[in-house]
Amino acid sequence: MPHHPFSAEDAPYIQSYSPTALDSDYHTFELLRRLNTNSNSPTFHEYGRRPPTNVLDLGCGEGHWVLFAARAWKSAGTHVTGLDLIDLYNNDHGRVSRDREAEVPPRNVTFVRSNFLKYRLPFHNNSFDLVRMANLALVVPYWTWDFVLSEITRVLCPGGRLELVDDQLFFPRIPSIEELRGYQIPSPIDPDLSPNLWQDLINARHDAQAVRKIWETQPSSAPNTTNRPHSPGKGHKRSQSEADYEASARVAGQLEDTFMCMLVRKYQYGTRTYEYIILALEHYFSQAKMAHEFRLGVPSREFVERSEARESAKRPTRRPRYSEGDIPIPTSSPRIRSFDSTATSKALRVLVGDAESSRPPKPPQPYQPPGLILLPTSLNKLLPFSPAELEMHACKNMHTLLSCKNALTKHIKEQTDKDGEPLFSEDEVNDYLFDYDQFRRKRFNWPMDYPGLRMDEDPVESSPRTPLLRLGSTSSSFQGRDRSSSNPLSPRKLKTKTERAIEVRVVRVYHAIKAADGSSTMSLV
Numbered sequence: 001m002p003h004h005p006f007s008a009e010d011a012p013y014i015q016s017y018s019p020t021a022l023d024s025d026y027h028t029f030e031l032l033r034r035l036n037t038n039s040n041s042p043t044f045h046e047y048g049r050r051p052p053t054n055v056l057d058l059g060c061g062e063g064h065w066v067l068f069a070a071r072a073w074k075s076a077g078t079h080v081t082g083l084d085l086i087d088l089y090n091n092d093h094g095r096v097s098r099d100r101e102a103e104v105p106p107r108n109v110t111f112v113r114s115n116f117l118k119y120r121l122p123f124h125n126n127s128f129d130l131v132r133m134a135n136l137a138l139v140v141p142y143w144t145w146d147f148v149l150s151e152i153t154r155v156l157c158p159g160g161r162l163e164l165v166d167d168q169l170f171f172p173r174i175p176s177i178e179e180l181r182g183y184q185i186p187s188p189i190d191p192d193l194s195p196n197l198w199q200d201l202i203n204a205r206h207d208a209q210a211v212r213k214i215w216e217t218q219p220s221s222a223p224n225t226t227n228r229p230h231s232p233g234k235g236h237k238r239s240q241s242e243a244d245y246e247a248s249a250r251v252a253g254q255l256e257d258t259f260m261c262m263l264v265r266k267y268q269y270g271t272r273t274y275e276y277i278i279l280a281l282e283h284y285f286s287q288a289k290m291a292h293e294f295r296l297g298v299p300s301r302e303f304v305e306r307s308e309a310r311e312s313a314k315r316p317t318r319r320p321r322y323s324e325g326d327i328p329i330p331t332s333s334p335r336i337r338s339f340d341s342t343a344t345s346k347a348l349r350v351l352v353g354d355a356e357s358s359r360p361p362k363p364p365q366p367y368q369p370p371g372l373i374l375l376p377t378s379l380n381k382l383l384p385f386s387p388a389e390l391e392m393h394a395c396k397n398m399h400t401l402l403s404c405k406n407a408l409t410k411h412i413k414e415q416t417d418k419d420g421e422p423l424f425s426e427d428e429v430n431d432y433l434f435d436y437d438q439f440r441r442k443r444f445n446w447p448m449d450y451p452g453l454r455m456d457e458d459p460v461e462s463s464p465r466t467p468l469l470r471l472g473s474t475s476s477s478f479q480g481r482d483r484s485s486s487n488p489l490s491p492r493k494l495k496t497k498t499e500r501a502i503e504v505r506v507v508r509v510y511h512a513i514k515a516a517d518g519s520s521t522m523s524l525v
Helices: 019-035 064-072 142-155 197-203 208-216 240-265 277-284 301-314 341-352 387-394 396-403 405-413 426-438
Strands: 054-058 079-084 109-113 128-134 156-167 287-298 371-374 382-384 502-513
Touching (some): 019 064, 019 502, 128 142, 142 156, 142 277, 240 396, 240 405, 387 396, 396 405
Parallel strands (some): 054 128
Antiparallel strands (some): 287 371, 287 502
16 A cells, blocks of 8 residues: 655654545545535635635645635635645555656645644745645644644634534444344443543643653553453354354454554544544634534435335325226126235234244345435435445545554554464454455445345354454453444344434534634633
8 A cells, every 4th residue: 555655753644545545535525515505615614705815725635625625716816725745636546756746736726745743834924814624633643733733823814714624533333133133232332541531631732741641551442352242152053144244243343443542542643533622722713613513324224215205205196087996897807805904913823823923033135325314313314425425435434444554454463462472463464454344335234246145044053253352362452342232132122213323424613713913812612
């Protein structure tokens, strides 16, 4: 995978520039445009007829938003500057170069290369009316936010605006087999670090050494590796697909937990930016607030069908000229006789038996919905997407994990047993990541290009897959939990099938305004 050519000390950016990662960035740009109610504005703030004159996009990537804003505000004479570590505007997929020259951009666009985490922004004071930052969860470590925000305040004009878009990094829950069959299992609680962690970090924000010390003293956020789910008893028979699904769910959950622990403990990335960003903004800007929050989920099949039925009911229908009762039936015409409605249930019990009703329902057939819904489901708003677009949006954070393959592989290989021997080889880690990649669509029960979706095949005793975590490991850094909720613990029938919507994205938009006199004061909005 192509990476930037700088050292980790100079640029602690662990994502690769693979085609999938770049495509994911583009689809995120398109998603933000769909979520923006100001359809004609590149920002979530409506500027109307007075757009900003000079605009800076920090961490611009390939420049999708830069070019969009330059076109939208061209008639107003707006100039847009995009700044990033390397040139991605003129980058071919698979090639990342430090010295590659960009193509000639539009006249009102400038691309600048700079490391804004380590060096001051290469602009004069009061240079921009608008600064934008979007999707930088794995760009700005927690201890560098202070420096970055101070530089943004410096280059903003008095009264200038910062728009910060945070696409929260988290992983969708993995439905259990029981849930796929229509039952609900209590969802596990996400692990939390120390309850005072974020306040401690805020208090120590000006002392990088103190911030690092706080991270290092945090306990592991995952349970001990020996507390894995109990495997089925010897007499319990499952289908091969069930066994494969549960094994893949365990691997996926453990890889995701390991990845999140690595980001927090090793690289000091704040994966829950929303818990401290407002306080940080209020320190540097006269006004700061969260302007929007969008929660997106993958809807269940029943929710989509119910919505379609509602839409159909709204359409006017023409009454047929004749009903069946209006047309006389010839006496010679055969007619099928139906069951008496009062005797139907008794007859079915006699013919079928009560045991049939007690059988667990079969899992639904693979189904990919036509889009994402805004949560809560009571909003009843579906955002339609093509199958390819839906996969990119729903699997965005999984693509992020895969684009950090090199860093994650190195981290896992560093884990050792009590004798100092590595727990995993590079080939083993590659196998787990391959399995994780193949599980992306299966975890949503979407149709796939390869067999193994049905869960009613011939039963087998247990899955032959090797668990990702080794029993007896003394490593506290590489631990995880099973998030598939696959233990058969007295499931109850779902009250409403829309409860099965799986949250996949949370996008928050923050706005902050620099004081008109150019000062930085704390103020609650």
